[in-house]
Amino acid sequence: xxxxxxxxxxxxxxxxxxxxxxxxxxxxxxxxxxxxxxxxxxxxxxxxxxxxxxxxxxxxxxxxxxxxxxxxxxxxxxxxxxxxxxxxxxxxxxxxxxxxxxxxxxxxxxxxxxxxxxxxxxxxxxxxxxxxxxxxxxxxxxxxxxxxxxxxxxxxxxxxxxxxxxxxxxxxxxxxxxxxxxxxxxxxxxxxxxxxxxxxxxxxxxxxxxxxxxxxxxxxxxxxxxxxxxxxxxxxxxxxxxxxxxxxxxxxxxxxxxxxxxxxxxxxxxxxxxxxxxxxxxxxxxxxxxxxxxxxxxxxxxxxxxxxxxxxxxxxxxxxxxxxxxxxxxxxxxxxxxxxxxxxxxxxxxxxxxxxxxxxxxxxxxxxxxxxxxxxxxxxxxxxxxxxxxxxxxxxxxxxxxxxxxxxxxxxxxxxxxxxxxxxxxxxxxxxxxxxxxxxxxxxxxxxxxxxxxxxxxxxxxxxxxxxxxxxxxxxxxxxxxxxxxxxxxxxxxxxxxxxxxxxxxxxxxxxxxxxxxxxxxxxxxxxxxxxxxxxxxxxxxxxxxxxxxxxxxxxxxxxxxxxxxxxxxxxxxxxxxxxxxxxxxxxxxxxxxxxxxxxxxxxxxxxxxxxxxxxxxxxxxxxxxxxxxxxxxxxxxxxxxxxxx
Amino acid sequence: xxxxxxxxxxxxxxxxxxxxxxxxxxxxxxxxxxxxxxxxxxxxxxxxxxxxxxxxxxxxxxxxxxxxxxxxxxxxxxxxxxxxxxxxxxxxxxxxxxxxxxxxxxxxxxxxxxxxxxxxxxxxxxxxxxxxxxxxxxxxxxxxxxxxxxxxxxxxxxxxxxxxxxxxxxxxxxxxxxxxxxxxxxxxxxxxxxxxxxxxxxxxxxxxxxxxxxxxxxxxxxxxxxxxxxxxxxxxxxxxxxxxxxxxxxxxxxxxxxxxxxxxxxxxxxxxxxxxxxxxxxxxxxxxxxxxxxxxxxxxx
Numbered sequence: 017x018x019x020x021x022x023x024x025x026x027x028x029x030x031x032x033x034x035x036x037x038x039x040x041x042x043x044x045x046x047x048x049x050x051x052x053x054x055x056x057x058x059x060x061x062x063x064x065x066x067x068x069x070x071x072x073x074x075x076x077x078x079x080x081x082x083x084x085x086x087x088x089x090x091x092x093x094x095x096x097x098x099x100x101x102x103x104x105x106x107x108x109x110x111x112x113x114x115x116x117x118x119x120x121x122x123x124x125x126x127x128x129x130x131x132x133x134x135x136x137x138x139x140x141x142x143x144x145x146x147x148x149x150x151x152x153x154x155x156x157x158x159x160x161x162x163x164x165x166x167x168x169x170x171x172x173x174x175x176x177x178x179x180x181x182x183x184x185x186x187x188x189x190x191x192x193x194x195x196x197x198x199x200x201x202x203x204x205x206x207x208x209x210x211x212x213x214x215x216x217x218x219x220x221x222x223x224x225x226x227x228x229x230x231x232x233x234x235x236x237x238x239x240x241x242x243x244x245x246x247x248x249x250x251x252x253x254x255x256x257x258x259x260x261x262x263x264x265x266x267x268x269x270x271x272x273x274x275x276x277x278x279x280x281x282x283x284x285x286x287x288x289x290x291x292x293x294x295x296x297x298x299x300x301x302x303x304x305x306x307x308x309x310x311x312x313x314x315x316x317x318x319x320x321x322x323x324x325x326x327x328x329x330x331x332x333x334x335x336x337x338x339x340x341x342x343x344x345x346x347x348x349x350x351x352x353x354x355x356x357x358x359x360x361x362x363x364x365x366x367x368x369x370x371x372x373x374x375x376x377x378x379x380x381x382x383x384x385x386x387x388x389x390x391x392x393x394x395x396x397x398x399x400x401x402x403x404x405x406x407x408x409x410x411x412x413x414x415x416x417x418x419x420x421x422x423x424x425x426x427x428x429x430x431x432x433x434x435x436x437x438x439x440x441x442x443x444x445x446x447x448x449x450x451x452x453x454x455x456x457x458x459x460x461x462x463x464x465x466x467x468x469x470x471x472x473x474x475x476x477x478x479x480x481x482x483x484x485x486x487x488x489x490x491x492x493x494x495x496x497x498x499x500x501x502x503x504x505x506x507x508x509x510x511x512x513x514x515x516x517x518x519x520x521x522x523x524x525x526x527x528x529x530x531x532x533x534x535x536x537x538x539x540x541x542x543x544x545x546x547x548x549x550x551x552x553x554x555x556x557x558x559x560x561x562x563x564x565x566x567x568x569x570x571x572x573x574x575x576x577x578x579x580x581x582x583x584x585x586x587x588x589x590x591x592x593x594x595x596x597x598x599x600x601x602x603x604x605x606x607x608x609x610x611x612x613x614x615x616x617x618x619x620x621x622x623x624x625x626x627x628x629x630x631x632x633x634x635x636x637x638x639x640x641x642x643x644x645x646x647x648x649x650x651x652x653x654x655x656x657x658x659x660x661x662x
Numbered sequence: 663x664x665x666x667x668x669x670x671x672x673x674x675x676x677x678x679x680x681x682x683x684x685x686x687x688x689x690x691x692x693x694x695x696x697x698x699x700x701x702x703x704x705x706x707x708x709x710x711x712x713x714x715x716x717x718x719x720x721x722x723x724x725x726x727x728x729x730x731x732x733x734x735x736x737x738x739x740x741x742x743x744x745x746x747x748x749x750x751x752x753x754x755x756x757x758x759x760x761x762x763x764x765x766x767x768x769x770x771x772x773x774x775x776x777x778x779x780x781x782x783x784x785x786x787x788x789x790x791x792x793x794x795x796x797x798x799x800x801x802x803x804x805x806x807x808x809x810x811x812x813x814x815x816x817x818x819x820x821x822x823x824x825x826x827x828x829x830x831x832x833x834x835x836x837x838x839x840x841x842x843x844x845x846x847x848x849x850x851x852x853x854x855x856x857x858x859x860x861x862x863x864x865x866x867x868x869x870x871x872x873x874x875x876x877x878x879x880x881x882x883x884x885x886x887x888x889x890x891x892x893x894x895x896x897x898x899x900x901x902x903x904x905x906x907x908x909x910x911x912x913x914x915x916x917x918x919x920x921x922x923x924x925x926x927x928x929x930x931x932x933x934x935x936x937x938x939x940x941x942x943x944x945x946x947x948x949x950x951x952x953x954x955x956x957x958x959x960x961x962x963x
Contacts, residue, residue, distance in 0.1 A: 174899045245896045251873065252856040252898055339874035339942070345857055346872070380750055381757035385767055410859065411870040412800040412851075412877030419786040426782045433774040437767065440740050445672055445680070445758035447750025458745070465737055469730045476785040478722045478795035481868045482709050485859060485894035549708045551863040553894045556902030560890070636759035 043099035045128040045227075052228070055093020060086035072333055080331040083239075083258045087232055087265040094228050098130045100221050130224060132216035135617060138202025139516065140223050142509075145194045148230055149502070150585065152186035155179050157578050160571040166559045176557040178241025178259070185246040185263060186233060189270040190226065191497065192312070192359060194505055195366030196277055197223065200305040202516070204281065206610035207299045209290025209628060209644060211620040214283035218276040225273035229266040236262035245555055247356070250337030250348040254329050261330065264323040271320045278309035278316075285309075290644070292628030299608065299632050300383065303390055304369020307397040308362045314401065315358035322351030346413050353404035361400040361428075363497050364464075365393055367504035368435050371460045374511050375442050376633040377606045378454035383633040384441025388434045395431025399424060409480045418477050425475035432468055436461070451604070452526035456507025459534050463499025467492055470545060488548025491541050499537060506533070506584070511604065517592055518615045520599035525587045532580035539573035607643050608632050624648060672758040680747065688739040692732040699727045709866050712889060712910060714882040715796030716866030722788050722795075729777065798851060798869025798877040801939070807880050811848040815839070818941070819851070819858035819871035822900035824891060831924045833937040839891065839908035841865075842916035843883045851877040854941045859894035862908065870895060876939035883910045 063082025073079045095101050106113040127140050158179045162170050171179065205213055213219050236242055236259035244253040244260060253260050285298070285306045326348065328334045335341035337348045376383045383389060402424040409418055439461050448454065470492040473479045483489055506529075513521050543566050550566075552559050559567065591597055602611040609632065613621060626644040634640035704724045711717040750757065789795050793807040816827040818835075827835045841847060851860045853871035860879075861868045864887065869879040886909075893904035911919070924931075935941065 173902060177896075177899060177901070243896075243898050247896070249857050249895065252896065255856060255898070339872065344874075346875075379748075379757055380755075382759060382761045384760065385762045388762075388767060408870075410798045410868045412798040412872060412875055415794070415797075415799040416804050418789060418797075419782075422785050422789075423782040426778045426785075429778050430771075430774050433770065436737060437770045440737070440744075441760075441763070441766070443741065443744040443748060444760070445677065446744065446748045447754050447757040448745065448748055449750050449752070458741070461737075461741065465734060469734055472730055472781060473723065473726055476722055476726060476781065477789045477797060478715075478719050478785065478792070479726065481715070481795055481797040481866060482719050482723070482863075484868060485861070551708070551890060551892070553861065553892050555896045556892075558902045636756035 042129060043097060044125065045098065047099075048094045048097035048224075051097030052090045052094035055096070056086040056090030058093075059089030062089070067331070070333075078258055080258060080261050080327075083261040084265060084327055084331055087261065090232075091228050091269060095221070095224065098224055100130050100217075100224060103217060130220055132220055133619075134201050134205050134213045134216065134219060137216075137220050137223050138198050141193065141197025141201060141226075142516075144223065144226055144230075145190065145197055145505075146585075148186060148190040148226070149194065150581070151230075151234070152183050152190070153578065153581060155183035155186070157574065159183060160574040162557055163559070163567050164571050166561050166564050166567070169557060171557070173557050174241070174243060177243040177245070177555065178237060180555050181242050181245050181263070182233065182237060185267065186230075187497075188246050188359065188363075189229065189233075189267050191363055191501065192270070192274055193222075193226065193277065194501065195370060195508075196281060196305055196308060197226075198505075199301060199370065199508055199512070200281055200366070201277075203512070203610050204284060204302050204305055205288065206613060206617070206621055207302055207608065207632075208285060208288060208293050209609060209622065209626045210284065210288035211622055211625065212288070213280055214287055215276075215280040219280040222273045222277035222280070225269050225276070229269040229273070232262050232269070233266035236260075247352060248326065248348070249352075250326065250329065250345050251339065253326060253348075254338060261327070264326050264330075268320050268323045271316045271323070274312045274316045278312040281305050281309040282313070290625050290628055291648075292644070294628075296386070297628060297631045300372040300389060301366075301369045303393055304366045304373075307393045308365045308369075311358050311362045311365070311397045311400060315355045315362075318351055319355035322348055322355070325351070346411070349408055349411060349413070350404070353407045354401075357404040357407065358397075358400040360493065360496065361396050363501050365396060367460060367464075367501035368393065370504040370508045371457045372435070372438060372442075373608070374453050374507060375439065375457050376635055377511075377604050377608070378449045378451060378457070379442050379446035380449065380635045381442055381444075381446045381633075382631075382635055382637070383438060384444065385434075385438050386631070386633070389438040392431040392434030392438065395434065396428060399428045399431065403428065406475055406480075409477050410484050422475055422477050426472065429468065429472060436465075451510075452521070452523060452530055453507040453511035453604070455527070455530045455534075456503050456510065459530070460500050460503045460507070463495055463503060463537070466542070466545075467495030467497075467499055470495070483548055485553055486548035487544045487552045487554060490554050491544035491548060494541050494544070499541070503533075503537075506530075509588070514599035514601075514603050515610060515615065515617070517596075518599055519591055519596050520603050521591055522587065522597065525583075529580060529584045529587065532583065533577065536573050536576035536580055540570055540577050543570050543573075607634060607640075609643050612642075612644065612646060622646065680743070684739055684743050687743070688732075688736050691739065692735045695731050695735060696728045699731060700724060708863075710864050710885075712864045712883065712885045712887055713796070713866050714884060715792055715880070716864060717884065718788055718792040718795055719866045722785070725784065726781065729781070733777075793880045796866040796868065796879055796881055798879050801876045801878065803878045803880075807846050807882065809846050809882070811880070812845045813842065813847045814850060815841070815847060816850040816852070816937070816939075817860045817869075817871065819853040819860060819893065819897075819904075820855050821898050822893070822904040824858075824860065824893075824904070824906060827934075827937060828920065828924075829937050831920050832928075832931055833934065834924045834927045834931045835934060836923055836927070838906065840916055840919050841883055841908065841910050842913040843886055843910050845913065846882045847880065849879045849881070850939060851879065852940050856897050857895050858897045858904070861892045861894040862889050863892065864889035865910075868894060874940050874942055886910050886912070 060082045063079055063085035067073050067079055067081035103113050126136055162176050201219055239259045240257040242256050242259040242263045244256055285302055325336045329337050336343040337345060339345050372383060372389055403421060405421045406425045474483055474489055474492055510521050510526055513519055547563055547566055552563055601614055624647060626646045627648040628644045629641040630643055632643055707720050707723050709716045709719055790805050794803060794805045814829050818825045825835050825837055826839050827833060849867060851869040851871045853873045858871040860871055865881050867879050867881050869877045889908050891906050891908060893901055
């Protein structure tokens with residue numbers, strides 16, 4: 017059960033009512049949409065007024081200035097209509113905003129409003145992310161359908177590339193938040209013993225960027241799409257129609273979402289840990305979140321800069337990404353991959369955080385090599401900034417630097433290997449329980465192994481000559497992202513449903529979902545390695561006739577994968593909305609602090625700030641202290657340093 | 663290592679027995695798998711052996727495979743063994759209380775680091791010695807072939823086709839490509855609009871075609887045969903249809919073909935711009951000075 021807030025008093029006094037709530041009409045997603053549309057129309061009108069006479073606009077009939085200004089004002093309108101800007105505007109105007117109040121709010125309307133409760137934001141993110149994931153997944157079905165035949169076409173080549181671009185961009189931008197949004201925001205305060213997050217407004221705003229980005233990105237389909245793929249290489253992306261503006265603007269919006277979300281996550285984990293929550297006791301999800309947050313904070317601004325440059329080249333005819341006129345197509349490649357490669361790891365790290373969090377619960381053993389696990393995550397995060405040019409080995413750019421980037425890329429195998437050591441060590445002489453979440457976590461290790469090992473091939477420059485830009489690379493990153501991240505997320509949904517919704521999802525249905533998804537996933541993506549090695553490039557709608565059988569196998573497997581995920585959606589929604597199979601408290605017998613607060617989680621998470629007494633993974637030690645004292649008498653007497661307020 | 667009374671059932675002897683079984687199973691399957699990879703599948707691995715560079719890439723794939731497959735199999739053996747043996751249940755006590763093991767962890771760090779450093783060193787050697795391994799080396803390659811280049815082929819990519827210019831044959835341009843066998847070849851790859859990639863799969867050559875950049879790649883042909891050329895960077899709507907085929911033929915056949923093409927194309931060659939390493943695109947992104955009559959923004963050749 018979530019709670020309703022209108023705002024939160026200064027100083028983190030999350031649980032206390034300090035003012036009367038205003039009754040009556042409250043801003044919501046519908047008012048956001050209305051004001052957003054008005055904002056778009058205003059921006060578009062302004063763009064036409066400003067740039068309607070540009071030679072380029074008159075000549076081509078395409079006014080990118082109007083489209084981009086429409087998106088900018090549309091987004092501002094969306095935020096105004098949701099009430100997100102009320103607080104900063106009031107503050108700037110010197111008006112003291114009304115104080116906040118926490119209380120239970122029944123019904124679902126709270127999920128359609130800007131709200132400051134980390135648990136409501138977590139649920140908003142969960143359903144938002146699932147929605148975006150399934151949209152992009154549906155587009156993937158479109159791609160695979162086209163590839164049933166090497167010569168007969170379902171879509172034209174333009175539509176095919178629109179679908180490819182939409183699928184890639186949607187997945188790569190949205191899935192950056194698939195763990196931090198639903199799990200980081202919801203769980204981290206509970207796990208570190210905090211009543212709140214550091215910056216609830218930033219956290220909530222981070223979510224509301226995502227529907228705007230989703231709508232704008234999809235709108236490209238009605239504007240001719242963009243045929244540049246998610247990588248948006250210039251000058252192709254400069255050459256494209258207005259669909260490319262939707263790409264660059266929505267990606268930038270998601271960039272802002274990642275930054276705001278990361279600022280909040282970093283500040284929360286550093287400052288809001290309860291007494292006794294030492295760094296050596298920090299749960300793995302929190303480690304995953306803080307490493308990802310740092311990675312995002314340092315890499316995403318570069319993406320936004322690159323998109324800004326692309327926007328200028330497209331709208332006001334600068335030539336920064338354009339060869340021969342003072343610019344260079346290499347500039348975009350560098351800016352994009354300086355973000356793009358850390359991004360790949362910031363998709364992987366949260367998945368590992370979830371996996372290492374859940375694995376000990378079902379292995380009934382402590383996490384093996386806790387410090388090694390942390391070193392692995394930090395190592396991956398740091399090294400991720402030194403590898404981006406491995407995407408450009410054949411580009412002709414800095415060819416003498418290739419040995420260095422080969423080395424740095426291969427070095428990443430070492431911290432990633434740490435995580436495997438932790439996984440194997442945790443399974444060693446365990447007493448494994450094969451509930452559905454555990455099956456997904458084991459599958460994470462199985463799948464990522466293919467992704468990791470093929471990464472060694474891709475990073476070797478001579479082998480890269482054969483596999484760069486081929487289906488081999490495509491299979492490689494789908495194994496690391498879908499095989500790892502999405503499997504971890506699915507397992508986490510089964511694992512955390514009792515805590516989030518008070519229901520325990522049906523074990524039998526869960527196992528049907530798991531096995532069909534696991535088998536069809538591997539059946540879809542394993543043959544793609546072979547297709548790549550046999551010479552099939554990415555993003556083509558026609559391919560060699562000799563590759564048809566393998567492609568058909570892959571397409572049929574992908575349909576089964578789609579059906580498996582559909583089965584999950586149906587069973588999940590059915591159990592959530594109709595049958596609601598009641599779960600006992602803490603059905604997995606987890607030691608995690610988040611499971612100790614009971615269901616429904618009280619407003620402000622804890623009555624009193626708990627005192628952490630031991631680590632979360634002390635399974636198998638009968639003398640282990642409970643993870644925390646939830647009703648400490650005199651917490652300050654414990655004498656353990658803490659950033660969290662009491 | 664910490665043990666408690668609940669874990670007293672986990673004896674060291676039992677642990678060693680598990681280790682022996684895991685290592686035993688792993689060794690057997692790893693040796694069999696490596697044998698098949700190296701001797702049975704190895705000679706047929708992509709991209710083949712049509713050039714020195716392709717053969718080098720094939721060798722690298724084989725070497726990485728015989729190192730990677732035992733790693734994969736070790737993790738599988740350990741994982742599946744654990745799943746089979748280390749099972750629990752709601753009514754069973756928790757597992758072995760162990761939070762780390764210095765020896766195991768140190769061995770792991772050392773082995774993985776050694777493997778990774780070896781692979782990086784091996785990859786660097788295999789990159790430098792075969793002159794860039796067939797990959798694009800930019801305008802001023804620092805790793806050049808030990809034997810002199812006999813043939814220069816300029817690959818000009820544009821939306822959505824490849825054309826080839828032959829500076830040693832009067833700067834003629836062809837839409838098809840034939841290459842002589844046993845010849846050291848230099849490809850000068852460039853684009854006159856967006857980024858493309860010249861991927862001659864069987865030749866083991868891949869180089870991005872960037873506007874305003876000359877990207878050089880080398881290959882030494884060793885075998886006769888047909889090869890596929892595909893664009894390997896997304897370049898717009900007809901990217902999927904941007905491919906053609908070429909042949910590696912005998913040196914005499916090549917010479918006959920090239921001189922015949924030179925004669926046949928003489929009238930067209932005169933209209934082409936002077937041979938250059940790059941051709942600047944126009945503001946419209948199409949052609950630049952390359953096709954002056956069709957491009958109002960282009961400079962005349």
